[in-house]
Amino acid sequence: MSALPPPERVEGFGLYNVSVSPVFRPGSLDALREALATCASNGSKPVFRGAGRSYGDASTNPAGPVVEMTGLNAVAGFDEASGIVRAGAGLTLGDLWKWSIPRGFWPPVVTGTMHVTLGGAVAMNVHGKNGWKKGTIGDHVESVSILRDGCRVEEIAHGTRAFDDVVGNWRLPDPIVEVSLKLKKVATGYLDVEATAAPNLAATLAGLDGAKEDWDYVVGWMDCWASGRSLGRSVLHVANEHPAKEGEPRGLSVEEQVADIHTGPVPAPVLLLGLKLTAAGPQMRFVNFGKYAASLLGGRARTRQSLVAYSFLLDYLPGWNEAYRPGGFIQYQLFVPRDAAEAAFERALDLQHEMGVVSSLAVVKRHRADRFSRGYALDGFSLALDFPVTRKNASRLIALARAFDALLLSCGGRAYKAKDCVGSVERLAAARGAA
């Protein structure tokens, strides 16, 4: 019987959740088998971790070992005609687009960071800004391969019951080792992006709802500090694929994609320091106001942006989460049915004001109903919020999170495990199970 490796600190991306766990980092299928055998012989059940981009406790294990899957990251095959790529579960979306964009393909669904693994994306059934048109990533996965019982690889095709049991199952007993994903053929690597200002919550939701058929990508950046008649005001960003035109660059290279990422004239380390000084403070109020005001002044502006620059805002400032040490931060994403959304989000905003804990960054999206039984998305809207955890706000923040739980329970809403830092998913499940 081989011993477990020495324990290490394993953190969720929000840095609030942490576990002390032995970590295996298999670089091959055989090494993975060996790691699982070691876990089994020690009587411990491992948790599988991708790149650790879930904000909360999804990829930590307070009760035992963690198996980090990023070593299984080879592209195993690609069918140009169908666009189906078969790759190791540890391959990140970042590695994938860098590989696929020169071939004219782009992942059908991407998260706000490119540093998530395919396996993690499937286990969380992640969504992107095109949630209405494209659903969640599970909709585009042709098959997954599981290492069943630590020995044999079993391929599970889309549409089977076993497949339904894998997608969105963040506590899979057996690891996903390979994913076949149908990529999207793109004419160019650019999007036409339109930004408009929505003066209040009703306008925000109506704007997103109205744009969902004509635009592939639909997202709102909400200023949670606004109150009264401006409650829920947002900057809406909608985008469609930029068509190929004669004589224009097509943007199908990594260099062209990355060239569009601007953080302005301020160097990244200075921005990071600025974030550290302001992240937990009321200064974010002015940042939010400034963003809204700029969009008002700019009018209905249309710009061309690379897919990477539009999709991966979270990657503009690498290591930004470190600015939130020592307390870390938590995310909370409320998924609410369409007809309940306006009242529920109004309450969610009011609650923040009442408790004196206001999210410094808030994102609203339109979703279609999830097709998987472990799904979280529904025909409606989501509001993603983030809050730094400090000594002063701790009691109010957890009370706020529990009030959000109750709000979701009362309106038939859902919580999302990739963002869950305070056990809301489990609490909601328990409350619904008991009801």
Place this chain on the structure above:
Amino acid sequence: MKRVILVGATDGLGKALAEVYAERGFWVTILGRSREKLEALVADLRGRFPVATVNGVVCDVADAARLEPAFHEAIAVTGHCDLFLYNAGVMHGGDGVTSVPALDAETMEVNAVAAVRLLGLAANWFRVAGRGQIGGISSIAGDRGRSGNPAYNASKAALSTFLEGLRNRLAPFGVTVSTVKPGFVGTRMTAGKPGLFWVAPAAEAARIIADRLEKRHEVFYVYRRWALLGLAMRHAPRFLFKRLGPP
């Protein structure tokens, strides 16, 4: 948002501390010997403080073989741990002149040896986690040996010194270690004892302790005036203690 594990919290000061943390909405995991008391307390706290996440782990600290599994169980149900507080303690009264070796040994076992075992496990966990806080409810009684209860004094002296060592060991890893010397607290332990003064009600003592732990104070008493007395105690000449009776 803190996640707190309390050892010995089904009674007295520990119970009051559990209430304070539950009231703040935190994660509270209680280790206690009696399953019935533990279950009743957990149910009570869950009912009164629905925002909090309250769990119990049955653990008799005198059962050495149970400590490591109980520690890991506590971490698993708490998710992670920001504060691990050792509060278990016994004080056997006596006639003040006769040693009862079996009871003295039990005092050392619960107040010191089990503390060393559990806090050692916690120290290893926190060192790797690179953050958080360990605390022990020690006592001003550990500052000097007194005629009334030498074993109790010795057990608390051992706990205080062990905590001091852990503090120095863990400082480079960003972990705080706090030694609490409450002074007299109105609990079953002190009930009916003569000659007490500056007695803090358990709920008030718990609130003060929680606040000062939050501020990461390292060695403190509940009422600050105890610090003066503590200073005097530590420096008083030996002959004085020969004339002083219990406690």
